[in-house]
Amino acid sequence: MAYTLRNQKVIRPPAGKRYVHRQMALIVGTSFAQGDTVTTTTASGLVSIPSPGRLVAVNYGQFDTTQYTARAVATSGALTVKAETTAGVQIFTDADLSSVPTRPVPVGTTAVDEGRAASAATDAFSGGFPVRGGVYASIASGTEAEVIYVDFFFRLCTWVHVDLIAQSGADGTGAVTRTIPLQGAGVLAALALDFQNMPVTTDVVIKADTTDGPTLFTSTSSNTDLAPSLLGGIGADEAAAASAATDGTECGNAFMRGLYIDVAQADIYTGENEKIVCEFWIDD
Secondary structure, eight states: OOOOOOOEEEEOOOSSOSEEEEEEEEETTOOOSTTOOOOTTOEEEEEEOSSOEEEEEEEEEEESSSTTSOEEOOSSOEEEEEESSTTSOEEEEESOTTSOOSSOEEOBOOEEOTTSSBOOTTEEOOOBEEESSEEEEEEESOOTTOEEEEEEEEEEOEEEEEEEOBOSSOTTTEEEEEEEEOSSOEEEEEEEEEEESOOTTOEEEEEESSTTSOEEEEEOSOOOOEEEEEEOEEOBOTTSSBOOTTSOOOOOOEESSEEEEEEEEEOBSSSSOOEEEEEEEEEO
16 A cells, blocks of 8 residues: 655744743642542642753752742652653652752753664763653652642753655565755754564664765664664764763754655555654754
């Protein structure tokens, strides 16, 4: 069956500031998240953001006097933060709220390098947790009536969704290419891959701009899904030496105009479900 619909979506942040702040008040003994059960030791809630982005910092605890003063500890409790909903991937946790930060804490998650391996000390990567629409937070084992305030700091990103579908060839030899025009320079900060009925031979290559552009990411002979992950690459310090664990690094997987994607050795689209779903979080 021929596939003719181009399934491609680009969501850009609204004009203005790229960083947004959201504050959640979790009152132990209540629940704001739909479907959660209320008990005397728990609380939950949801916050949303205007476009996909990355959670880059958190601060939490009870107020001393006003919402801008240093945070006070709770009597008890554990904080859990998940992407999007109560069913989302857990992206942050603090198991003991009897000790809390006194300043916003930068947060990050597992990164992969340009070859999909776990990033190393020499890899440069952007901080934060990739999310699509916001976060869910909950308190467990808390003290009834205590109020835990959680401040979330997000960096809004351009988000690209694209389905890659091979339309010709035989299973195991299917190929497809796609260009993602973004009308200017940017940085590929994070990505996710969902292989749907693809063989283990599948190759995915992402390049900057064109087919002969520099390779930013490669997934070779794999049909294993990749959860939203930061994307790194070998970094350089001020003397062009490979960056070390003590070096502060940001993502530098840059492009001038957009992205180019090349898929090889995939299965072709015959049963209406052979495809690779790609998501990209882009700073531009």
